[in-house]
Amino acid sequence: MSARAGNHKGPLLEVRDLHAGVAEVEILKGLDLTVNLGEVHAIMGPNGSGKSTLANVLAGKPEYKVTAGEVIYEGSNLLKLTPDRRALDGIFLAFQYPVELPGVREREFMKTALDAIREHRGLEKLSVREFNKLFQEKIAQMEMSPDLVKRSVNEGFSGGEKKRNEILQLAVLEPKLALLDETDSGLDIDALKIVADGVNKLRGPSRAIVIVTHYQRILDYIKPDFVHVLIDGRIVRSGGPELALELEAKGYEWIKEAVESGERLSV
């Protein structure tokens, strides 16, 4: 079990000069980011800028290799931990492309995960009855069908259902650091509102949320405290929510040009 929870002072997550990539191709080229509990960060950038790479590196996806820099989570080195250990320590990734698990029922999957996480936090496992109650509440909150529990994880789900299911899992597992990787893509406006509602309910002093997105749309519903612009593997500009609107109005080209001309601004 983790004894660090609560004892740790200072930022929840510190990313320092992170260089990482896949199969010899460097995608992140010196990324810095600091996230404190209670904050909501949006990381925006054009396709190929490294947004998903950052999310996957933080979650520990094996094919991503870190070549330099460090990631400190709750005061210690995150990069040496296995993906399941990171999850137990409170990191949750809402996948851009959720994976199908044929034959594995959603309820069984979530119960197993929650049992492991609660055990790690030094809490009692929920009884089957308690879990079912909790799970049904969260399903209702996400306006999903109650028979979801019997379906195989993500199998035969529509794109929108898969994304909603990710937020449902987030609500059940209650992590400290939630990474939302392009969660808004593929959602119609009604579904987006439900998803945003779900995320907003989880905002609070004991949690941080990092939203990785190409478009500003989701930020109309989840107001970030900070917005960062990621271009070519680096955060080139940071600011408040107004930066997102500026990007929406002017596009990424404007910042790219500013960066290329040697200007590097941060707030």
Place this chain on the structure above:
Amino acid sequence: MPHALATPDSYLTDFRTFETNLPDEGPDWIREVRQQALARFRELGFPTARRGNEKWKYTNVGPIADATFSYPFDAGAEVSLSDIRSVAPWDDGWATVVFVNGRYSPALSTIVALDGVQVTNLEEAVRADGDVIERHLARHATYEDDGFTALNTAFLRDGAFVHVPEGESLQSPLHLIFVTAEGAEPGVSYPRTLIVAGARSELTVIESYVSLSSSRYLTDAVTEIVVGDGAQVEHYKLLLESEGAFHVAVSRVHQGEDSVFSSTFYARGAAIARNDIQVLLDAPGSSCTLNGLYMTSGSQHIDNYINIEHAKPHGTSRLFYKGILDGESKAVFGGTVLVRPGADKTDAHQEDKNLLLSEKAEVASKPSLEIYADDVKCGHGATAGTIAEDAIFYMRSRGLDLETATAFLIKGFASGILDKVRVQPLRAFLEKLTTKALWGSRFGQAS
């Protein structure tokens, strides 16, 4: 199943005559190969469907083993180009090599400008004893475990030799025509083809087996195809033998790195037909596509035995065979996709679909997977059934009569294969042939 191990005495006698009549020139190794093949045939005889012989489980070659075929097969038969054009696809732009009753016919062949590609009669090529011939002839189609291949190899003489040197490509298709003409008595021919496509070369070749005869005869054919690194070979085989004929053919394909091989097999004819194809993907990144369409009626029997061996990683194979069966005919599909240890990232799929149009038609299908590597994507499917009644009803409710509706659906079924034929005149020929088959004879009579 009767044992088909006939005494191959007549073949042995034929061989002695054959050997005596061979010209003196030519390398020694080919004589040895012939003699070893004959010796092997004496041991193997014809295959039987007896216990444990999974390769021949559903095909009885008794009628072939029990019959007597004369050899040499009436070499004096008179055949004209217009005779051939009445039964085979034709395009004036194609280079054409014609064999009549197993013998090369220079008079009927038209080898136009060939872009540096060597196309000759195999006998001449062997006599010249090129390095390419010795390296490949009888090396891919091994006769150790197959009686028919052994017999063909023992009688190896005429046939097609095609060599596309490295980096060269043949612009228009090459057409090899093996025609059987009416003989005085039932005969046997042993067509042999060796195609070597050098690295990064391109070739389209059509192998047609056609008949001007209505009597019984045996074609025992062997084709070897070597597809070099990065080469692309498109191969078509047309089995248009007479309804009384026996056709047993073996094709062996060897693929190099990043090579692409595609094969389309079209069969309409022969009393007993065996189409045995084996593709060895022997280097990384190679891919093959094997398509087939067979239509049988009467008491025809066709056996497609297709094996694909993935020996190296990153190979792709697609097999797609379709059968349309009428009368009391029987179609057999067998074959294995084999993935060797280490052949990771193999992506293989095989599919055999059969349409049964009559109550007496039969299908036996055995599409197997044999997999020894874990990082692979392999699958297969097989279906058999008759025409969907609701589709027929739907079309009839739009005013089509039963026969037209049925023919439409069968054509739709066949088009899945025919649409993939990339040589336009050939596709037109096959479409016409298919339509004729469906409207003529007993096709389209199902309800």
Place this chain on the structure above:
Amino acid sequence: MTTPTKTKVISRKTTDLDTDYKWGFVTDIESDLAPKGLNEEIIRLIVAKKNEPEWMLEWRLRAYRHWMKLNYEEPKWAKIHHPPIDFQDIYYYASPIKEKSPGSLDEVDPELVEAFNKLGIPIEEQKKLSGVAVDAVFDSVSIATTYKKTLEELGIIFCSVSEAVQKHPELIKKYLGSVVPYTDNFYASLNAAVFSDGTFAYIPPGVRCPMELMTYFRMNTEGTGQFERTLIIADEGSYVSYLEGCTAPMRKSNQLHAAVVELIALDNAEIKYSTLQNWYPGDKEGKGGVFNFVTKRGKAAGVNSKISWTQVETGSAITWKYPSVILQGDNSVGEFYSVALVNNYQQADTGTKMIHIGKDTKSTIVAKGISAGHGQNTYRGLVKIMPSATNARNFTRCDSLLIGDKCGAHTVPYIEVRNPTAQMEHEATTSKVSDDQLFYCMQRGISEEDAQHMIINGFCRGIFKELPFEFAMEASQLLKVSLEGAVG
């Protein structure tokens, strides 16, 4: 006539064998052993021991003579390899009890009762499993059958085959060998000649058997072959669910198990037959283990009858079995649901045969193969649509999962269609547990091993749901235990 020598079989501790097989204990018990080897004398001896009537002797001798004609030539078509079996070096009769069958459980050796307790199959009346009637078979002989009385009140016969031969000869005469004739195959012939016991069940017309019937097979004595024979008859309009489980001690030598199972379902009757096969698989180097060469076949003889096979095969060094259904009655149904797992050096060649004869017959085949270690796993299945089987339907799905790069997964379907109104579909896939699936589970806090197990369980779920609940739980556990060390 040869008289069997009474031998005290002294068990050796087998802890030197490298394996996690937890059912591998040996029970010290006095055994009544016939001499090794097979000849007509041995068959006469078995018949005498069991006090069987003359017609049984004749039937067995016909089977034996047929088998002798096969000249020790085993079937060769399966994708399995093993050293030659010396059929004259096997005990064909081993009985753990005294000369006579015990009248009540009090007369059963307490060692035996304890052995079954240890296996989780209590046979004492006060401890018996609720809702499951058990026939406990130890080596060649049925030890005890629970719930006999409850069942008798419904007219259900549930007893050992030996007892049925004595008490219900008319049923035995009519049905024994009616589905699997003694000429069927090499091992079926051998079984007919020497089978010593097994389970018999008869469900009378219109009766729905209120509890699961179960046989638990335990192979104990070293060097014995196990040749049990099971016969289940569901009379018109009846229903029965039958379970079978099996284990054996760890032995360095291979043991032969050649059973025959025959099922008959008459008009509107249904038989559901479930197997958890957990014979000793041999050690990690492939030494020892059971050769499981079994012939199982059901005849859906009546109209609207149904026979359903579900099997979870995790044990045995070699498995060779094809539980089949002859769909004879119009509108009859045949089903085959299978999970076969091989690890270390295990080999499995298993599948089914669905022979469609009646009109509007339907069959479903779902087979899941899991290969790990150096295991070789083959699905081999025949679907045959006879000319008489108008409107027959078959659906077949075979999926293979490979774990590691030293194992093999093979799929060999045989499809024979002789009626154009048939509709049959066969699909098969081969894959592995993907890295993406593992990462997804681990990102939710689930350990790699648990994630593997969860995904493999998901792969098998369609089969497990066909099993009675308790059996399904056990099957899932068996998979986990059998795959230990193969994952990661």
